[in-house]
Amino acid sequence: MHIRQRLLRSLLAENPFQPATSWWRAIELAVVIRHGLPGGAGLDLGCGDGKLMRIVLDALQVSPSLVGVDIDPLEAREAVASRVYQRVHAAPGNRIPEADGSFDFVFSNSVLEHIGELEPVIAEVSRLLRPGGAFLFTVPASGFHDCLAGPVFPGSDRQRYLEAIDRRCAHRRYWSEAQWRDSLGPHGIELTLAVPYLSAAQVQRWEKLSRCTAGVLYALAGQRMQPIEIQRALRMRQRGLRLPRWAARALAAAISARVRDDASGRFGCLLVEGRKRP
Numbered sequence: 001m002h003i004r005q006r007l008l009r010s011l012l013a014e015n016p017f018q019p020a021t022s023w024w025r026a027i028e029l030a031v032v033i034r035h036g037l038p039g040g041a042g043l044d045l046g047c048g049d050g051k052l053m054r055i056v057l058d059a060l061q062v063s064p065s066l067v068g069v070d071i072d073p074l075e076a077r078e079a080v081a082s083r084v085y086q087r088v089h090a091a092p093g094n095r096i097p098e099a100d101g102s103f104d105f106v107f108s109n110s111v112l113e114h115i116g117e118l119e120p121v122i123a124e125v126s127r128l129l130r131p132g133g134a135f136l137f138t139v140p141a142s143g144f145h146d147c148l149a150g151p152v153f154p155g156s157d158r159q160r161y162l163e164a165i166d167r168r169c170a171h172r173r174y175w176s177e178a179q180w181r182d183s184l185g186p187h188g189i190e191l192t193l194a195v196p197y198l199s200a201a202q203v204q205r206w207e208k209l210s211r212c213t214a215g216v217l218y219a220l221a222g223q224r225m226q227p228i229e230i231q232r233a234l235r236m237r238q239r240g241l242r243l244p245r246w247a248a249r250a251l252a253a254a255i256s257a258r259v260r261d262d263a264s265g266r267f268g269c270l271l272v273e274g275r276k277r278p
Contacts, residue, residue, distance in 0.1 A: 101131075
């Protein structure tokens with residue numbers, strides 16, 4: 001719990017306009033940090049602006065040789081400025097300008113669920129990994145929809161509600177451990193670990209926060225813009241916009257109040273690790 005709260009405070013201080021995402025990421029990154037990053041040279045697939053990787057590296061107190069890649073050139077530019085990576089490519093995940101077998105690991109945090117054609121990306125990851133190299137990633141899982149509380153008003157169509165969340169979050173898949181094993185296997189990557197996280201209670205806290213923040217902005221934008229586009233239009237992502245430490249601490253306490261790890265056995269996400277066969 002302690003590391004999650006520290007992460008939540010840090011994320012809220014950096015991104016005060018994203019309380020729901022900060023809540024999700026704090027839980028997610030705590031799982032990544034407990035697992036640890038593989039050693040050697042790494043590729044951060046869908047690196048964004050580099051802030052999340054910086055948080056992970058600082059927590060683990062490691063400085064691996066890293067290359068970042070993101071399809072969004074504006075995010076890639078921010079990643080260069082973060083100085084986390086030796087190189088950053090603004091490129092799609094199926095065409096990364098690096099040589100075969102360049103990396104000991106590929107890491108991807110909440111990215112693969114957004115990609116339409118996933119098989120070419122997995123093939124590219126396999127090409128870039130050395131034999132025995134690790135593919136470590138986090139994704140929403142098959143239980144995500146089941147964890148959601150659902151519509152606010154009784155009698156509302158739950159299926160339409162779920163479809164609306166998927167559109168706003170740009171989620172294209174919720175795969176089980178078995179589906180990831182079947183997807184990785186044909187590309188020479190053997191699934192070795194799958195750790196569930198984000199309990200039903202935690203998903204529902206994200207759901208409430210998201211409904212009142214990104215959900216409102218998405219509706220006001222006519223459901224035509226993704227959250228990152230709305231944030232840019234409102235200049236929310238500009239550097240220097242931070243919460244004071246005391247405010248981040250208070251907001252973190254309020255967000256996490258009365259949420260406990262439940263014993264329902266329902267989880268919304270998976271941390272998955274696969275190894276490339278020799």
